[in-house]
Amino acid sequence: MKPKITPIDHEVSLTDDEFIVSKTDTKGLITYVNRTFMSISGYSEPELLGIQHNIIRHPDMPRGGFKMMWDTLKTGEEFFVYVKNLCKDGSYYWVFANVTPDYDTQGQLRGYYSVRRKPSRLAIDTITPIYQAMLEIEKKSGTKDAMTHSLAYLNDTLKAMKIDYSSLVLSLDKEENT
Secondary structure: OOOOOOOOOEOOOOOOOEEEEEEEOOEEEEEEEOOHHHHOOOOOOOHHHHOOOHHEEOOOOOOHHHHHHHHHHHHOOEEEEEEEOOOOOOOOOEEEEEEEEEEEOEEEEEEEEEEOOOOOHHHHHHHHHHHHHHHHHHHOHHHHHOHHHHHHHHHHHHHHHHHOOOHHHHHHHHOOOO
């Protein structure tokens, strides 16, 4: 069961050379975390292994974004995303995540692999208002339709910007690194 943590307004920042790595099984249960994951999140390995990866999901993250991620991963494609995560003590940290399906030698899906690093401030400043609008839509929608409506908003916003999600996310990363 996911612990009830009250978020606080304290950001934990990754350094430029830190990478958070985790693996899950096909049901999203954590099977591996690196030391950086534990250090940043505040959880120990025994507290994480066998637990749903959403243990670190911050309430500021719209569920529609995770629906898009899972829909993409189910097609066998990798997914890039900016995520605000929740630490054990209520602090938060932003990451630029790459999530990929993980296959065994016979080509059978065995889980998911994610590498996360420090995002640019430009990326956070760009994506935050989009996520906030998605959250508001989810709050106003019924539980059944919340993800669909917030995802529709995201797609409409991207269409107005004349860019697709992957291009937006990757462009924000490139702008910081040029």
